[in-house]
Amino acid sequence: MRAIGWVNTLKQTRPQATVTRTKLNGHNRVSNMKDATGLFTIALTFLIGSVSGIDPNNGYCIGNQCFAVFQDPGDFTTAQDQCREKGGHLMTVRSSVSHDTLLILLGSLLGRYWIGLHLPIGCPDAAAELRGFQWVTEDGESDFYNWAPTFDSSCSSPQCVSVSKDDDFKWIQEPCSKQAAGFLCEFSFQNPCTRLEVAEGETVTYRTPYGFEGEDVLSLPPGSIAVRRPTETKYICFSDRWLPAPWSCEIEEGGCEYKCADDHQKAPSCVCPPGRGVNPGNNVTCEVDKDDPCLILRCEQTCHQEGDVYSCMCEQGFELAQDRRSCRDFNDCRDERQCPGDNFKCINTVGGFQCVCKDGYRLTGDQCVDVDECVSAPCEHMCSNTPGSYQCSCFEGHIVIPETPDKCKLHCGRDECPAECDPNDRYQCDCPGGYIAEERPDGMFCIDIDECSMFYCDQGCKNTYGGYVCSCSAGYTLVEQYKCVKTEVTTDKDTEGWEGSGGATTPYVFITSSVNYPEPTRRPAKVTAGGLLGIIVCIVVVILVLVFLVHHILKRRGKLESAGALKAPGDEAHDLEHVTTEKHDKTAAERHLKQDT
Structure with missing residues (x-):
């Protein structure tokens, strides 16, 4: 099963070709191929799937084992499943050599990483070899x-183990459900x-089927690919031997x-796009072929020769465009016969198509059945x-809120309706927008607000239940x-029957939608500069008039009180003597004369 792992990994990572090929049926159809190539072709019978998962951040191979570190946060079970999917398991640190490998992999990384040590059942046993783990x-x-x-x-202790640079890579007990920074896998x-011999001026880069690569590698697992530079020659490891490219087309x-x-009928070979040929030095890379007749055609995909005539062609799933050289995706879904069956739909893909269920349906067996969305309670009230x-x-x-059909809001639709109140507090009540609560002996009621009485509209206004409708005169x-903004007119003909033309006019042109606000009322906030100045002047004039009136009233009241004080009662009027100025002066002179004598 190890052979399955590396071959599947290679199949999963190779570029996706759009040309349809005949799959191998497990028989060796090439009798004149070299023995090594024949053995490699037989190995293709193990292609039964693909290995998925994330790529490691680093790796190291020694002997018959490879170790890799994955920086993918998760719990112990998730980490274990990830390693299994790649054909390995969580790393076991059974020797000082594997411990040294662990130091190499985690030497520059922070955080805790899972290793393959855990307590499956029972309690820890301090006397046991691995303390029961x-x-x-x-x-x-x-x-x-x-x-x-x-x-x-203790029996309540954590049952999984992680390591960290911060703890000198000691085995620390951790709850298996805890999120660690990553994990280590062992393959x-x-x-x-073994590594390839390198001549002076050459370098070799190795890539393992487990997803990591490097140059200083001593042991490589089957399926590893080596690239020798600068020649760009490629090799693949198979049965402790390096096979040169091109190898089977099914792998990379x-x-x-x-x-x-x-x-x-022949050994696998590499091909290049039109105008380019295979490099004879490595048989895998492409270089410009100046003698290729297809070069002047500049075909996007394939150049086809028929006799002495060359023409551009497209691969399966594509069709030739009008310029006769580029290729465009062929819309297979134009054929109504695609994706037969109830509730299926065709999705066009690059170079093909895919049959999927329509929205609201899911695939069960070979049929698309309706999904009961109400099970997940998507509606606020009823579904x-x-x-x-x-x-x-x-x-x-x-009623349903149009903008969010899964939500509901209060609705009255009449002049008044009973308010929706808290059964535990009759004063905590809600009313629909455009209504105001009113307390009555028999309960709380929601009364429609007449917004038109508040002059919300520039011109015409029509009150509605829970809102109002603004309208404008003709010409606005x-x-x-x-x-209401005046409509710009350019010709006399356009102004016939409109405001200012002297003709008959329609009083108002009502719009069909009402203006509803979440609050009971809301007045437009804009006030022009002229309007604001007029309001200020009016307020000042009113204040001055009030001050003048109050002053005038107080002054008149003071005069009346002074006149009343000078008047005596009627029964004493005859005892008063009218003293003239002359008489007053004469009397004063006589008094002064007597004082002198």
């Missing part, structure tokens, strides 16, 4: 131990390849830079399932649902 390979064999001094032997294999496109041609969809409705006294246009 086991490796994920279901054994407790180990020549190396690195437990932290804080080991917890085993047979028949590894045979190592070809462009595409691999799989002629079952009714429909074929391929659902419909929301509201309880009595509510309604803007922002309440302002």
